[in-house]
Amino acid sequence: MIRKLAGAVLASTIAAFVAAGPAEAAPKKDFKVCWSIYVGWMPWGYLSDSGIMKKWADKYGINVEITRINDYVESINQYTAGGFDGCSMTNMDALSIPAGGGVDTTALIVGDFSNGNDAVILKDKKDFKDIAGQRVNLVELSVSHYLLARALDDAGMAEKDVTVVNTSDADMVAAWGTADVTATVTWKPLVSEILKDPAATAVFDSSKIPGEIIDLMVVNTETLKDNPDFGKALAGAWYEVMTLMTSDTPEGRAAKEEMAKASGTDLAGFDEQLATTMLFAKPADAAAFTRGADLPKTMDHVRNFLFDHGILGTNTTSVDAVGMAFADGSTLGDAANVKLRFDPAYMDLAAGGKL
Amino acid sequence: MRLVNARPSRGAAVALAALPFLAVGLAYAIASAARLAANPADKLLPSPSQMAASLYGLAAVPDKRTGDLILWSDTAASLGRLAAGVGTATAVALVLGIAIGFVPRVRAALAPLVAVISVIPPLAVLPILLIALGLGEAAKITLIAIGIAPVMTRDVAQRVAEIPAELVVKAQTLGANTWTMVVRLVLPQVMPRLLVAVRLALGPAWLFLITAEALASESGLGYRIFLVRRYLAMDVILPYVAWITLLAVASDFLIARLSKRAFAWAHPREAS
Numbered sequence: 001m002i003r004k005l006a007g008a009v010l011a012s013t014i015a016a017f018v019a020a021g022p023a024e025a026a027p028k029k030d031f032k033v034c035w036s037i038y039v040g041w042m043p044w045g046y047l048s049d050s051g052i053m054k055k056w057a058d059k060y061g062i063n064v065e066i067t068r069i070n071d072y073v074e075s076i077n078q079y080t081a082g083g084f085d086g087c088s089m090t091n092m093d094a095l096s097i098p099a100g101g102g103v104d105t106t107a108l109i110v111g112d113f114s115n116g117n118d119a120v121i122l123k124d125k126k127d128f129k130d131i132a133g134q135r136v137n138l139v140e141l142s143v144s145h146y147l148l149a150r151a152l153d154d155a156g157m158a159e160k161d162v163t164v165v166n167t168s169d170a171d172m173v174a175a176w177g178t179a180d181v182t183a184t185v186t187w188k189p190l191v192s193e194i195l196k197d198p199a200a201t202a203v204f205d206s207s208k209i210p211g212e213i214i215d216l217m218v219v220n221t222e223t224l225k226d227n228p229d230f231g232k233a234l235a236g237a238w239y240e241v242m243t244l245m246t247s248d249t250p251e252g253r254a255a256k257e258e259m260a261k262a263s264g265t266d267l268a269g270f271d272e273q274l275a276t277t278m279l280f281a282k283p284a285d286a287a288a289f290t291r292g293a294d295l296p297k298t299m300d301h302v303r304n305f306l307f308d309h310g311i312l313g314t315n316t317t318s319v320d321a322v323g324m325a326f327a328d329g330s331t332l333g334d335a336a337n338v339k340l341r342f343d344p345a346y347m348d349l350a351a352g353g354k355l
Numbered sequence: 356m357r358l359v360n361a362r363p364s365r366g367a368a369v370a371l372a373a374l375p376f377l378a379v380g381l382a383y384a385i386a387s388a389a390r391l392a393a394n395p396a397d398k399l400l401p402s403p404s405q406m407a408a409s410l411y412g413l414a415a416v417p418d419k420r421t422g423d424l425i426l427w428s429d430t431a432a433s434l435g436r437l438a439a440g441v442g443t444a445t446a447v448a449l450v451l452g453i454a455i456g457f458v459p460r461v462r463a464a465l466a467p468l469v470a471v472i473s474v475i476p477p478l479a480v481l482p483i484l485l486i487a488l489g490l491g492e493a494a495k496i497t498l499i500a501i502g503i504a505p506v507m508t509r510d511v512a513q514r515v516a517e518i519p520a521e522l523v524v525k526a527q528t529l530g531a532n533t534w535t536m537v538v539r540l541v542l543p544q545v546m547p548r549l550l551v552a553v554r555l556a557l558g559p560a561w562l563f564l565i566t567a568e569a570l571a572s573e574s575g576l577g578y579r580i581f582l583v584r585r586y587l588a589m590d591v592i593l594p595y596v597a598w599i600t601l602l603a604v605a606s607d608f609l610i611a612r613l614s615k616r617a618f619a620w621a622h623p624r625e626a627s
Contacts, residue, residue, distance in 0.1 A: 140582055
């Protein structure tokens with residue numbers, strides 16, 4: 001990790017020298033998109049491997065290269081640094097990392113929301129309130145941390161009632177096996193693995209805060225504005241795979257099987273993860289969710305959580321520092337500094353069959 | 356005059372030494388200014404003033420959640436772990452090193468084991484450490500100690516073995532038994548070398564400390580770096596790296612001074 005960090009610093013220094021000037025806004029032909037392993041993002045790998053992406057890119061006369069990055073945070077950092085034109089991430093990370101870093105970002109596709117994928121798990125305890133006084137192992141400042149904060153809030157407790165211990169997701173399952181770890185917050189497939197332990201009980205999960213942990217495909221707003229074909233190609237390819245994987249056909253099952261294999265599980269395991277994922281298979285549903293009155297409320301929760309934890313930058317003095325724009329044109333936070341936009345336009349095009 | 360004979364004056368030497376640092380600083384300032392001109396909220400290469408503001412916030416403004424002054428509580432946590440790990444390793448190296456270097460039967464029994472352990476990469480046995488010791492302080496301190504103790508032990512044992520046989524024979528003709536020789540002859544001889552071993556081990560010890568704090572932690576310099584990496588806060592990471600560098604240089608300097616003070620005889624040429 002240290003090497004990766006050093007590499008990132010070096011690479012960004014070099015990048016800064018090479019591309020010192022502001023990014024020129026000009027139409028371009030080649031686009032790069034990154035994604036990382038998560039049930040809601042597996043279609044990105046499939047649509048790249050199966051040639052569906054190429055088909056849609058060809059239709060608009062562009063090239064779209066889709067890259068899988070093993071480390072989720074690294075993928076977001078690479079996008080923020082300008083290495084990619086689009087990337088898969090959650091609503092919370094989109095606000096804190098690229099938007100907080102001044103990269104104007106548009107949520108192009110609202111893919112799904114976690115409906116039980118993320119869970120608070122206790123060892124030898126069955127009630128959420130038993131978490132009081134415990135050390136809770138989780139990836140700090142991630143959606144797991146947010147879920148814990150919301151769960152504590154629901155139970156009338158506060159974060160000071162527990163001790164948060166930052167633990168890498170790579171070590172989470174092994175950590176659960178040690179006597180030190182009695183409480184954890186994590187996501188599937190780690191949750192499924194940990195729940196195989198008879199001592200483990202999921203006492204709170206994201207299905208109790210539906211629609212708050214949202215999985216997106218975000219793209220650079222400027223790039224999208226100059227190249228609407230990029231957005232159209234991505235949306236077209238995405239919803240073709242959505243239709244395919246939710247159709248009860250042999251082709252649909254084969255597609256899901258391939259995604260299951262790529263995420264290191266089998267069809268049954270993948271279906272189990274899908275069951276706790278509210279996947280917006282139809283673009284009209286995704287667009288309606290994006291227009292929903294709940295989204296600004298959710299983002300208000302999220303930005304307050306981020307601000308309270310100093311994630312919007314240590315120098316940020318106000319929760320309003322980073323602005324957000326919603327489908328109806330309303331904004332949250334600094335309207336003069338809108339950096340995260342929820343725009344259903346491309347989902348609408350897909351819904352209307354205009355791609 | 357030939358180039359190899361041109362020696363810089365003291366002032367010129369200082370200026371020459373400062374030059375590469377200034378060049379690196381200037382290169383950074385240019386790159387940072389260029390990126391910030393394109394995007395004022397850019398996080399990758401923060402300006403020196405942004406870093407100073409962040410550092411001030413960490414060092415002087417109590418944290419919103421815990422009320423701690425983050426920089427100092429992180430420093431205390433990390434230095435505590437480092438001291439415990441290096442201290443344990445030093446004690447082990449001294450006791451085991453003298454026994455292996457001075458007592459042939461102990462050497463026969465333990466030297467090969469220590470030699471083998473010293474070549475095992477500690478990070479490769481990390482999963483075993485975690486399962487055996489959990490994720491708490493014990494595992495972090497043990498990782499540091501296991502990482503540096505074998506090499507330090509071999510170093511001390513080697514130095515003990517190099518003590519001239521004449522001295523050992525002389526001590527015995529004066530009636531010393533093994534224990535007296537250890538205390539009066541061997542210990543004073545190896546102490547300066549032990550301090551050198553500690554200085555050399557500090558670099559790896561920092562590496563193991565940062566690694567351990569990345570695994571599971573709630574405070575520490577390494578913990579903070581890995582935590583803020585999540586939102587690309589280079590304005591925190593870069594000052595932290597500079598602070599770690601400063602701490603490492605200062606601790607090295609202090610041990611060197613201690614050695615000169617306590618064992619002046621071991622530094623004949625430097626003592627002036």
